[in-house]
Amino acid sequence: MTKTATAASPYVPENLPAHIRHYINGQFVDSVGGKTFDVLDPVSNQNYATAAAGQKEDIDLAVAAARKAFTTGPWPRMKPRDRARILNRIADAVEAQEDRLAELETFDTGLPITQAKGQALRAAENFRFFADLIVAQFDDAMKVPGSQLNYVNRKPIGVAGLITPWNTPFMLESWKLAPALATGNTVVLKPAEFTPLSASLWATIFQDAGLPDGVFNLVNGLGVEAGDALVKHPDVPLISFTGETTTGQTIFRNAAAHLKGLSMELGGKSPCVVFADADLAAAIDSALFGVFSLNGERCTAGSRILVERAVYDEFCDAFAARARNIVVGDPHDPGTQVGALVHPEHYEKVASYVEIGKSEGRLLAGGGRPERLDQGNYIAPTVFADVDPAARIFQEEIFGPVVTITPFDTDEEALELANNTRYGLAAYLWTTNLTRAHTFAHNVEAGMVWLNSHNVRDLRTPFGGVKASGLGHEGGYRSIDFYTHQQAVHITLGTVHTPKFGSVETSAATED
Secondary structure, three states: OOOOOOOOOOOOOOOOEEEEEEOOOOOOOOOOOOOOEEEEEOOOOOOEEEEEEEHHHHHHHHHHHHHHHHHHOOOOHHHHHHHHHHHHHHHHHHHOOOHHHHHHHHHHHHHHHHHHHHHHHHHHHHHHHHHHHHHHHHOOOOOOOOOEEEEEEEEEOOOOEEOOOOOHHHHHHHHHHHHHHHOEEOOOOOOOOOOOOOOHHHHHHHHOOOOOOOOOEEEEOOOHHHHHHOOOOOOEEEEEOOOHHHHHHHHHHHHHHHEEEEEOOOOOOOOEEEOOOOOOOHHHHHHHHHHHHHHHHOOOOOOOEEHHHHHHHHHHHHHHHHHHHHEEEOOOOOOEEEEOOOOOHHHHHHHHHHHHHOOOEEEEEEOOOOOOOOOOOOOOOOOEEEEEEEEEHHHOOOOOOEEEEEEEHHHHHHHHHHHHOOOEEEEEOOOOOOHHHHHHHHHOOOEEEEEOOOOOOOOOOOOOOOEEOEOOOOHHHHHHOEEEEEEEEEOOOOOOOOOOOOOOOHHHHHOO
């Protein structure tokens, strides 16, 4: 039986806004046409605010402000050190508001409060990291002695369109905002419509830190309205998107007309592969955290666990026992480990996969709504064993606290199972065999691999996937590359030796 936190009246933070507005050219504004949408919290599923619903005309205003700030404003022309000072002030402000940010993020998303606090600190670190990186950034210079000097002149590109998801929204917004701003671009942010609350805090943070007006702009709204207009806008040369794969395919098509630069981190169905020689206790700890933290709403979740048959039964028994012991309940309770899913629409999707799974695998834990939690978007941590690779719950991204376990007999079969989906974002491998570990890592179809570890990421490393999990990479210098033009400049140092087409001497020599 799933453990549940003591039921109580839903917690509501103080001083919640009744209405969330856009932020364009240094001002909070409503939509030009006055359109709004309702915003609800996932514990009560009650509307707590309205938000301005951006349309094409609102995107046009935001892009115009960002374009003006880029072409005539000081931001792209500042020295890296000056931009870095502002980025560090932003990080200071985020850290100073850690408790408030976590409180609002938990209220808006349903993430457990202890996990939301970690996201706020990670957001601050993203700004510090890129503040340091742009100051230390240097580019190639190549010399041909006595003949030529060649060097790379790196320049910001222009207006970056940033479209962000609803899982850990504040932190994931910082992943895009920090490098885009650090490199001198201006931005238009379109946050997810399910979770606009924490995104609205960026405006005041940036304003207080001294970011010039127009450099940061925010337009709330639906993806098919505001997001679509941002992707199609001819004055937005860059789109960075994190979200679902089919939405990424639509963005890819719509960006083609203007040949926009694209970076897209999309869906995942990542394998966690456990060999018989693994440290089983550590593997279970990591596998549980990897799929059930953040309510299972994480792109890199190890949602397909593949276990060598020699330890399969032992693993299944221990894993399921631990899953049944996970505390589900009020996201604001520090004892909660799994909170409420973000929105009733998403809850219905995850619940439907749980029902599908009951005919595709052996249910070991969970299987529906926990007892005593009769309202809100709660799903008990759910474990299915003996799942066939052709099953829908093995192949399709669920994005919730649901995991499949499948046995394998050989290294070759493990690799085949790991690669047997359309996705390729992350992979996790547990073994003490060094040769096997590296061989498997090099052959698995995944943009990121963790060996004997859960998802702990160094900000200097590339982040992204292959196959249906994404296009391009960000993180560290890859982010700098994405958000800048790299212009090659060539200077002749000696005598210029160029064929003299059309000269009198050339013509005479030809006639002879």
